[in-house]
Amino acid sequence: MSRLIDVENLTLQFDTDEGRITAVDNVSFSLEAGEVMGLVGESGSGKSVTAKSLMKLNPRNAVYGPDTKITLHLEDGPVDVMSLQNDTEMKIVRGGSISLIFQEPMASFAPAISIGDQMVEQLLIHTDFSKAQSKELSIEMLDRVGISDASTRFGQYAFELSGGMRQRAMIAMALSTKPKLLIADEPTTALDVTIQAQVIDLMKDLVDEFGMGIIFITHDLGVIAQTADKVAVMYLGKLVEQGTVRDVIRRPAHPYTRGLLAALPTLDDIDAPLTPIPGDIPSPLERPAGCVYSTRCQEIIGPRCSAEVPQFLSVDTDHSAACHIYDTQEGAA
Amino acid sequence: MSQSPLITAKGLSVHYALRGGLIGPKPYVGAVENVTIEIAAGSFFGLVGESGSGKTTLGRAMLRAAPISRGDVHFDDGEVSYSLKDLGKQDLKEYRKRAQLIFQDPYAALSPRMTVRDIIAEPLEVMGLTSSRAETDERVREIAAKCRLNVEHLRRFPHAFSGGQRQRISIARALVSGPKFIVADESVAALDVSIQADVLNLLKSIQEDMGLTFLFISHDLSVVAHVCDHVAVMYLGRIVETAPTRTLFSNPRHPYTTALLSAIPSLDPDDRGRAQKLEGEIPSPTNPPPGCKFQTRCPHAIDRCRVEEPTLETAGTEHHVACHRWQELAG
Numbered sequence: 188m189s190r191l192i193d194v195e196n197l198t199l200q201f202d203t204d205e206g207r208i209t210a211v212d213n214v215s216f217s218l219e220a221g222e223v224m225g226l227v228g229e230s231g232s233g234k235s236v237t238a239k240s241l242m243k244l245n246p247r248n249a250v251y252g253p254d255t256k257i258t259l260h261l262e263d264g265p266v267d268v269m270s271l272q273n274d275t276e277m278k279i280v281r282g283g284s285i286s287l288i289f290q291e292p293m294a295s296f297a298p299a300i301s302i303g304d305q306m307v308e309q310l311l312i313h314t315d316f317s318k319a320q321s322k323e324l325s326i327e328m329l330d331r332v333g334i335s336d337a338s339t340r341f342g343q344y345a346f347e348l349s350g351g352m353r354q355r356a357m358i359a360m361a362l363s364t365k366p367k368l369l370i371a372d373e374p375t376t377a378l379d380v381t382i383q384a385q386v387i388d389l390m391k392d393l394v395d396e397f398g399m400g401i402i403f404i405t406h407d408l409g410v411i412a413q414t415a416d417k418v419a420v421m422y423l424g425k426l427v428e429q430g431t432v433r434d435v436i437r438r439p440a441h442p443y444t445r446g447l448l449a450a451l452p453t454l455d456d457i458d459a460p461l462t463p464i465p466g467d468i469p470s471p472l473e474r475p476a477g478c479v480y481s482t483r484c485q486e487i488i489g490p491r492c493s494a495e496v497p498q499f500l501s502v503d504t505d506h507s508a509a510c511h512i513y514d515t516q517e518g519a520a
Numbered sequence: 521m522s523q524s525p526l527i528t529a530k531g532l533s534v535h536y537a538l539r540g541g542l543i544g545p546k547p548y549v550g551a552v553e554n555v556t557i558e559i560a561a562g563s564f565f566g567l568v569g570e571s572g573s574g575k576t577t578l579g580r581a582m583l584r585a586a587p588i589s590r591g592d593v594h595f596d597d598g599e600v601s602y603s604l605k606d607l608g609k610q611d612l613k614e615y616r617k618r619a620q621l622i623f624q625d626p627y628a629a630l631s632p633r634m635t636v637r638d639i640i641a642e643p644l645e646v647m648g649l650t651s652s653r654a655e656t657d658e659r660v661r662e663i664a665a666k667c668r669l670n671v672e673h674l675r676r677f678p679h680a681f682s683g684g685q686r687q688r689i690s691i692a693r694a695l696v697s698g699p700k701f702i703v704a705d706e707s708v709a710a711l712d713v714s715i716q717a718d719v720l721n722l723l724k725s726i727q728e729d730m731g732l733t734f735l736f737i738s739h740d741l742s743v744v745a746h747v748c749d750h751v752a753v754m755y756l757g758r759i760v761e762t763a764p765t766r767t768l769f770s771n772p773r774h775p776y777t778t779a780l781l782s783a784i785p786s787l788d789p790d791d792r793g794r795a796q797k798l799e800g801e802i803p804s805p806t807n808p809p810p811g812c813k814f815q816t817r818c819p820h821a822i823d824r825c826r827v828e829e830p831t832l833e834t835a836g837t838e839h840h841v842a843c844h845r846w847q848e849l850a851g
């Protein structure tokens with residue numbers, strides 16, 4: 188396997204009326220070709236803006252930290268994403284090599300252009316296909332994501348489709364250019380589980396077929412368990428845990444990850460009460476000092492937690508967490 | 521639950537016309553077809569099913585926000601009763617106070633330029649339910665407290681809030697007019713599991729507190745299992761099975777329900793590929809197959825299924841299923 192993308196020290200802030208807020212704080216990870224990484228975390232923890240950063244897609248009020256470095260490894264050599272300036276340079280990452288499935292399906296289709304015309308246009312921009320070939324491929328992709336009567340749907344507008352069909356049309360569009368890296372932001376939340384299974388199988392086929400790498404953002408830990416090779420967990424702009432899917436789900440190391448898993452409703456005991464993590468996620472305007480999770484942590488170990496930012500420490504091979512539990516005052520680890 | 525029904529749909533159909541009708545009958549999407557269903561007062565009623573099967577449309581028809589093509593929906597809360605198909609303007613206004621929607625997307629649903637107080641107060645003002653600003657403020661504070669938002673939150677703008685808090689704001693807004701019936705369409709789908717658990721606990725406690733009736737539309741069967749007392753399963757515009765929650769999850773009778781339950785992604789990474797795969801063509805609501813609508817994907821389909829459409833039969837206490845072979849398959 189070969190390296191597909193390296194994200195180093197990604198820091199992202201937004202200028203807002205109420206001041207500058209930190210949405211992503213010094214996040215690093217990497218992905219190999221053909222690898223699927225699950226990205227999970229609290230609403231507002233920065234998953235979507237992290238994903239958009241890989242394509243420099245954040246709005247104008249976004250400010251990237253000076254140490255931020257994102258390297259995309261393509262056949263023709265590495266691309267330094269942060270240094271891309273104009274639209275021509277951006278073309279390398281937007282829609283060509285990287286495809287992004289947006290969280291808001293409504294937002295990613297123009298309302299007054301049919302689904303099909305948008306798919307074809309995209310293929311004409313990013314591939315060498317003719318118009319007829321593009322149409323044929325688009326209909327084939329709609330069919331592969333389980334949209335019945337694909338040639339009729341091809342001519343319809345986004346508002347005429349149900350939530351789940353819109354989502355699948357978007358997936359079909361994103362996959363049709365056969366990207367090197369697919370970033371899928373909550374791609375299956377609006378799908379019933381039988382269709383979800385089918386869409387996930389299709390993505391896996393494409394991973395096998397041509398080594399596509401996937402960053403899969405979802406809060407559905409079941410979907411992560413069934414699709415991802417490795418998992419990264421975010422809380423309030425910070426990466427708090429990283430590891431293989433087995434380790435993170437079976438032996439969660441960070442107290443936040445443990446809280447997430449405990450909150451999951453299971454079918455084994457449908458009378459069991461649902462147990463949320465107590466408290467609210469702090470506003471990004473009021474980030475806690477020390478560990479970002481210290482205001483809600485059930486396993487807090489002392490004043491150190493609210494004073495000192497925990498470092499990422501290895502808890503096992505390929506498994507690390509940012510928590511003082513894994514550090515000793517002597518600084519052994 | 522032997523409560524009298526708050527909502528009764530009878531033979532309800534919602535059709536959307538399709539453009540480009542050439543010759544012959546006008547093509548349409550049968551988004552909801554001949555649905556008959558009762559929702560008891562005080563129930564937390566789950567609606568699950570295939571994407572595009574008509575759940576949102578059915579929920580909207582119950583709010584009189586989708587066109588009713590055939591059949592009708594009755595609402596009766598003991599004080600007033602309405603037939604939604606031919607609701608006059610004045611009655612419709614009155615009905616809007618009693619039936620509300622909680623939006624799916626807590627990000628898109630809240631206007632960024634209004635304070636949280638104004639967002640929650642808006643329905644009161646639009647419906648003219650309060651006579652003074654002081655009274656409005658009082659109602660807003662009361663409902664905000666129920667939804668665990670504090671006074672200081674009310675002055676802020678929505679973007680300062682997390683997804684869970686925003687969802688609580690939209691819940692407060694939906695509840696402020698004192699409705700009896702709430703349609704929650706994928707209201708927790710965008711939330712991570714911890715916030716989801718929190719919002720669901722909140723909905724349940726408010727329901728008990730205020731005696732509300734919920735239609736809860738969701739793709740997440742584990743969530744439905746935990747919060748709903750009854751569940752209906754939809755497929756291609758039809759209800760194919762309905763039962764008390766425990767019965768549905770322990771004794772599913774319709775082959776589509778069985779497939780749904782088996783496809784719930786397991787938390788065990790070594791369990792991959794265990795879901796029952798449904799082969800076959802996914803049918804289209806513009807051109808539904810003859811007979812049973814599930815026959816193109818059903819592993820148990822026989823000749824009869826391809827010609828004769830099954831109707832809901834009683835399979836147990838409050839348990840109904842539309843399948844020719846449910847008895848045989850139950851054996």
Ligand SMILES: Nc1ncnc2c1ncn2[C@@H]1O[C@H](COP(=O)(O)OP(=O)(O)OP(=O)(O)O)[C@@H](O)[C@H]1O
Binds near residue numbers: 209230710
């Ligand atoms: N354009 C923007 N201007 C200001 N703040 C923003 C902007 N976009 C995002 N944010 C803030 O950045 C933070 C991270 O948002 P993001 O959308 O990445 O969260 P998320 O992890 O994807 O959450 P969810 O699971 O709810 O989708 C949030 O606090 C959000 O309010």
Ligand SMILES: Nc1ncnc2c1ncn2[C@@H]1O[C@H](COP(=O)(O)OP(=O)(O)OP(=O)(O)O)[C@@H](O)[C@H]1O
Binds near residue numbers: 347349537571
């Ligand atoms: N305004 C509309 N115009 C035309 N067709 C529509 C309209 N709204 C819905 N439909 C069609 O009605 C059918 C049912 O859609 P609906 O949104 O009710 O499904 P759903 O069960 O809520 O699906 P999902 O789980 O994907 O949200 C779909 O075939 C859809 O394309």
Ligand code: SF4
Binds near residue numbers: 484487510
């Ligand atoms: S560092 Fe302290 S507060 Fe943070 S997660 Fe670890 S134990 Fe909890």
Ligand code: SF4
Binds near residue numbers: 812818819820821842
């Ligand atoms: S009626 Fe036939 S096709 Fe339909 S669900 Fe039953 S067995 Fe399957």
Ligand SMILES: [Mg+2]
Binds near residue numbers: 235
């Ligand atoms: Mg997001």
Ligand SMILES: [Mg+2]
Binds near residue numbers: 349351575576
């Ligand atoms: Mg819907």
